[in-house]
Amino acid sequence: MLRYLTAGESHGPCLIAVVEGLPYGTPFDEAAVRAEMQRRQGGYGRGARMKIEQDSVEVLGGVRRGRTIGSPLTMRIDNRVKNAEELGEISRVRPGHADLAGAIKYGTTDARDVSERSSARETASRVAAGAVAAALLDAFDVRVLGYVIGIGPIDSTLRLEDPAEIARRRDASPFYMIDPSCEAQVRDGVDRARQEGDTLGGRIEVIGLGLPPGLGSYVSWEQKLDGRLARALMSVQTVKCVEVGLGLDGSRRRGSAYHDPIVRGPDGKLGRTSNNAGGIEGGMTNGQPLIVRAATKPISTLRRPLDTVDLKTGEAVQAQYERSDVCVVPAASVIAQAVVAFELAAAFLEKFGGDTFEETRERYDAYRKRIP
């Protein structure tokens, strides 16, 4: 079973990601992990804090000479700011954060311990784990790409299918969008929100290309791939909505205008005339591109703080202001890509298994040959 655990707090010594279940001999690309970590820290709309937190990754175990060795792959991401012990209390709990519920849960009036772990700094570990999973998928020509399709009220309707073109456009965009025609409006929106002390949310799409049919399962509810992807995406801080394929829009159509007819293509292989299901039917990949989307709320910490109550004094006050971003949708798209890649890699290894990467490949190749 492929799984991962993250540990560490925002201002502790470091963050940790432990990935277990990779077959022996899986290619490990440290540079690719670093590149994703850097992308997570970028994007237009982030605060000065990001410049302090240039992430580096140190591999503590599980890899030798660029390949996994079967033991848990452990990565350490250093925190540049390690002042957790000196940080003041948070009793003016911030609406939209874990502060209030977490403080009540643990019977404290200081939400600092809560915020140290609930903050999205934790997603650095998830991005590292996701990049490891993506390297496994990459070896089987499966590409997973996350990009931004909307920020605030602005949406892009442009969709592309060529992974190289998607990556090229996305990586040239400060918003991690593939549609440059939206950028001026988006930039204007983010700049205005910043000037007005406000924040913006947005929408992200993640696609999976080259996936074989049959990943996931219809047999038990917890094995259904759409459910697993939804959980992984929904667990990312700020994500409040997840959809697969046409998603919410599909619910407005008739069945005849929704479902994807099955046809035999010119190459003799089975195919579809549309992909409204987003590549998943019955909790399994169906061989079409996977399409999932996530929508994020505008982040919670506003320069013009919201009303709250001080947990120590009981008085009505303004929420604590900690240095904060204006728009984290680009960064969230990197995290969304990572968590989707991880779930897909887990489903891939459930299907093909093997103690070694070579075994996984043999089983995969044999399966590929019998796909109609």
Ligand SMILES: Cc1cc2nc3c(=O)[nH]c(=O)nc-3n(C[C@H](O)[C@H](O)[C@H](O)COP(=O)(O)O)c2cc1C
């Ligand atoms: C990459 C990233 C960076 C974030 N940075 C901030 C931030 O600077 N300020 C803030 O108020 N929230 C930020 N958030 C959102 C909070 O972490 C999140 O809203 C909070 O932990 C509550 O969780 P929830 O939104 O899932 O309910 C960020 C989220 C992500 C994904």
